[in-house]
Amino acid sequence: MNRPPSITKVEFCAKIEHLGKVVEKYRGTAMYLCSEGAMRWLTGKRHQVVDINANASTTVQAVVHTKSTPVSIEFFSDPWESARVEDIIEAGPWNDCGIQASYGGSSCDFSDQSLISPKWENYTEIERAVVSPLAQGLEGNQMDKLSWLVCESRQALLSIAKSIRAGMTGWELRTLVYQAYHERHIELNLVMLGLSSMKKHLHPVIEDDSVVQEGAIIKIAIGARYFDIFHSATQLVKIGSAPTDREQQVHSALQKATLAYADQFRSGAIEKDLHRSLGPLFAETANKHGLPGFEQSAYLHHAGGPLSPLGNRDFVIGPDGNRPILPLTQFSVNPVDILEFLKFELQGIVQVEGSPLILDEFTWCANDPKQKQYYDEVIWNNGKLRLPTIITNGDQ
Secondary structure, eight states, X not given: OOOOOSOOHXXXXXXXXXXXHHHHHTTOSEEEEEEHHHHHHHHSSOOOSSOOOTTSEEEEEEEEESSSSSOEEEEEEOGGGHHHHHHHHHHSGGGXXXXXXXXXXXXXXXXXXXEEOTTSTTHHHHHHHHHSSOTTTTSHHHHHHHHHHHHHHHHHHHHHHHHOOTTOBHHHHHXXXXXXXXXXXXXXXXXXXXXXXXXXXXXXXXXXXXXXXXXXXXXXXXXXXXXXXXXXEEEEEESSSOOOHHHHHHHHHHHHHHHHHHTTXXXXXXXXXXXXXXXXXXXXXXXXXXXXXXXXXXXTSOOOEEEBTTBSOSSOOOTTOOOBOOTTOEEEEOOBOTTTOOBOOEEEEOOXXXXXXXXXXXXXXXXXXXXXXXXXXXXXXXXXXXXXXXEESTTO
């Protein structure tokens, strides 16, 4: 699959139509967008000058006037960014959609109370409702970008695994990770590397001089980014040998518990109910797999959450939260087990009805028997689904 464009006319028009419906729902007349993630979503362009969180305010802002006829967009920036903004306006997809775009200078007028902006108490949730759902559903350029990204990202992780050697330092492995992704035209906004001495670190922040040791399982956790699309993924790599029977047993249980939890991500599901479901699901898996104590894995790590242009997680599912899960939004869950401290991660899309769509990150090698060592095949919703597994480093 060729690398998709960062945005298309049809995609942009679908986004504007969806934005208009959200603004109408909240009885506004216009929407102010200012975060890096939201601006990438709108324009298909990068705006950050330095690396920032996707939900942080960026260098360019926009007001989309949904009640004007026709719809119009007004861009704002500091004066020193104006030339770049003028170029963005001139080349943008709005020019093919009958939408007028203009440059409004360095500051927006927030006196209009019907302008949805960060001054509104519920702005964060409105912004999520705008940019998180896939505007064209399971079709179109956003879905093409996602399919391309997850497959390229998984191939990058496998190439890294093949290159890891005992004795490498954390910094050498970090360099390897960035090189593998940049060669594929993918940005990274998160890299966590759990080396031999960091087995119990749930969020293993890279230590430059830590060392890859023979017999250890290395955790590679990334947040990969292609404009407004993210891939949140983990790869486990056993150094120098195949995983033990015990490691495979625990990892298989972790896969099944994670899938059962992912199946709770339905349209309209409430945050605290998702959090509460973890305990019984992990207890059931512990009994089925004969793993006493595994049930304590349920709340060892965070409970995952929605994923969107706003970052690897829009928010982390909490025990008291009342935020709903929106249809046609992505999510990622990544529990860690308490017995071997393995980690399993998968990404999915909430469907309008029924079970979520779990992303198959191995469609690129589905017909190659030589690649079967890199994934486990499970039954999911009466079909087959390929999931990441523990692999051995090198070219075994």
